[in-house]
Amino acid sequence: MIITAQKPLEEILNSLSPYNSILIAGCDGCTQPPRGLKEANILAQLLGLAGKQRGKSFKFKVITVPKQCDSFLAATSLKPEIEGIDAILSLGCGVGVQTITEVLPDLIVLPAQNALFIGGENREEDVLLERCAACGDCLLEYTGGICPIARCAKHLLNGPCGGSQDGKCEVSPDRPCAWQQIIERLSKMGRLDKLEEIKPPRNWNLNLAQRKSQG
Amino acid sequence: MTMKAGTNLEKVLESGAFAVTAEAGPAKGAVTSVIERKGEMLKPCCDAVNVTDNQSAVVRMSSWSSCVLLKRLGLDPVMQIVVRDRNRLAIQSDVLGAVAMGIQNILCLSGDHQAIGNHPDAKGVYDIDSIQLIQMLKGMRDEKKFQCGEEISGEVPIFIGAAANPFAAPFEYRVLRLAKKVKAGADFIQTQAIFDVAKFAKWMEMVRDRGLDKQTHILAGLVPIKSVGMARYMKDYVSGVYVPDEVVTRLEGAKNAKEEGIKICLETIEQLKEIQGVHGIHIMAVAWEEMVPHIVEQAKLLPRPVV
Numbered sequence: 425m426i427i428t429a430q431k432p433l434e435e436i437l438n439s440l441s442p443y444n445s446i447l448i449a450g451c452d453g454c455t456q457p458p459r460g461l462k463e464a465n466i467l468a469q470l471l472g473l474a475g476k477q478r479g480k481s482f483k484f485k486v487i488t489v490p491k492q493c494d495s496f497l498a499a500t501s502l503k504p505e506i507e508g509i510d511a512i513l514s515l516g517c518g519v520g521v522q523t524i525t526e527v528l529p530d531l532i533v534l535p536a537q538n539a540l541f542i543g544g545e546n547r548e549e550d551v552l553l554e555r556c557a558a559c560g561d562c563l564l565e566y567t568g569g570i571c572p573i574a575r576c577a578k579h580l581l582n583g584p585c586g587g588s589q590d591g592k593c594e595v596s597p598d599r600p601c602a603w604q605q606i607i608e609r610l611s612k613m614g615r616l617d618k619l620e621e622i623k624p625p626r627n628w629n630l631n632l633a634q635r636k637s638q639g
Numbered sequence: 640m641t642m643k644a645g646t647n648l649e650k651v652l653e654s655g656a657f658a659v660t661a662e663a664g665p666a667k668g669a670v671t672s673v674i675e676r677k678g679e680m681l682k683p684c685c686d687a688v689n690v691t692d693n694q695s696a697v698v699r700m701s702s703w704s705s706c707v708l709l710k711r712l713g714l715d716p717v718m719q720i721v722v723r724d725r726n727r728l729a730i731q732s733d734v735l736g737a738v739a740m741g742i743q744n745i746l747c748l749s750g751d752h753q754a755i756g757n758h759p760d761a762k763g764v765y766d767i768d769s770i771q772l773i774q775m776l777k778g779m780r781d782e783k784k785f786q787c788g789e790e791i792s793g794e795v796p797i798f799i800g801a802a803a804n805p806f807a808a809p810f811e812y813r814v815l816r817l818a819k820k821v822k823a824g825a826d827f828i829q830t831q832a833i834f835d836v837a838k839f840a841k842w843m844e845m846v847r848d849r850g851l852d853k854q855t856h857i858l859a860g861l862v863p864i865k866s867v868g869m870a871r872y873m874k875d876y877v878s879g880v881y882v883p884d885e886v887v888t889r890l891e892g893a894k895n896a897k898e899e900g901i902k903i904c905l906e907t908i909e910q911l912k913e914i915q916g917v918h919g920i921h922i923m924a925v926a927w928e929e930m931v932p933h934i935v936e937q938a939k940l941l942p943r944p945v946v
């Protein structure tokens with residue numbers, strides 16, 4: 425799913441300041457971190473209080489959309505609610521904000537979230553981890569199920585750089601070296617030989633060609 | 640035998656002599672005197688001089704132009720290229736320009752990540768990796784083709800280098816990685832700084848087992864240590880460098896840390912000379928280039944061969 429983090433309240437307030445009547449739209453599509461009805465209500469309360477401190481009183485209406493990235497669902501959930509609304513504040517990712525902009529072209533749509541990455545939830549360790557770069561040419565067969573495009577800081581295709589130390593990436597001691605993980609995994613599977621093959625430079629523009637999916 | 644580029648470095652290595660190269664960091668400004676001073680100092684004691692490419696992801700004068708300045712002084716420069724800052728178009732055009740200016744030794748590197756340098760918010764390029772860079776240069780030279788497959792007009796004679804870190808984890812994989820670089824087309828290898836000769840010797844044994852020492856020239860890397868502080872700093876903060884505790888302890892116990900640092904360096908060189916398959920040394924005297932002539936002399940590696 426798309427992992428997001430809420431923008432600082434100040435930034436949201438600044439973007440809302442020209443408007444009075446605001447529809448706050450949660451999204452139930454991706455579930456972690458949650459950004460549905462409950463979170464939309466909490467945000468409305470926080471913004472209401474912070475607005476008052478600035479001498480501004482907003483009128484909020486709160487709803488949630490099953491999936492903001494689906495144009496049909498976005499349109500059917502939002503259209504009945506927009507009477508008298510100046511702007512929509514979306515708790516969806518960038519896809520959600522843009523889908524709403526497309527289905528409701530006369531309204532201002534503002535983001536409340538920063539989309540961070542495509543990731544998964546590790547429930548044991550209670551963390552959200554980046555896992556896919558949507559690169560258009562999945563390599564996971566070659567790398568033992570660990571993605572070097574999403575997880576190696578340099579997106580290396582032919583093995584680790586010289587900065588890999590004690591299993592950590594040179595960028596930060598908190599970041600595991602993806603190539604160390606790939607090598608450990610492949611040697612466990614007895615498939616280190618896979619890495620002898622030189623992977624040619626990749627086509628970074630595949631996502632341009634694949635923009636339209638027939639799905 | 641036919642030379643790939645006919646640079647001084649290639650000739651020395653092909654003659655079978657024990658080669659000496661050193662590293663020179665370019666100016667953090669537009670003055671020519673910084674690199675020229677280092678060049679004058681290194682010229683009598685080195686077969687070739689590497690110029691770093693925004694090393695540690697800190698901006699300096701380009702490797703390309705600093706190499707031109709060294710070439711004018713009569714040195715044989717090794718232009719370092721990292722894949723962090725430029726894509727395949729920019730790199731290929733720089734290589735053509737470099738060869739046109741007589742810069743024909745090129746060392747291919749990944750480069751330290753921009754997040755640990757002085758512009759941590761910069762976008763990293765990493766269009767190709769260091770192994771793909773080696774392969775691309777080999778294609779330009781041997782097939783006279785750009786990476787896209789289009790013809791290049793005329794020759795691109797280059798002597799292709801790569802780095803190897805015998806100490807980075809995972810150790811067992813490191814030789815496989817060297818093999819991959821050799822297969823991609825690395826004519827010479829300059830290793831990361833060696834402080835643990837025993838571990839390096841073990842790596843070299845694995846290198847020889849695969850016959851890689853016969854297919855490429857391995858130059859063993861050295862960093863002379865100036866102070867206890869520097870040893871600690873390298874141990875803890877310099878990405879990819881492995882400084883054993885004994886080295887730090889030895890410097891701490893020494894009356895004169897500078898002298899001790901040089902002594903360690905000279906002892907290491909003596910041990911390296913004995914390791915089969917080591918074809919030379921590469922001295923990276925960071926901000927201490929003036930010690931290189933002394934080290935080379937004390938290591939009895941002067942005069943440098945005229946080939």
Ligand code: SF4
Nearest residue numbers: 576584585593601602
């Ligand atoms: S240390 Fe590992 S994860 Fe980090 S850039 Fe190098 S290879 Fe990639």
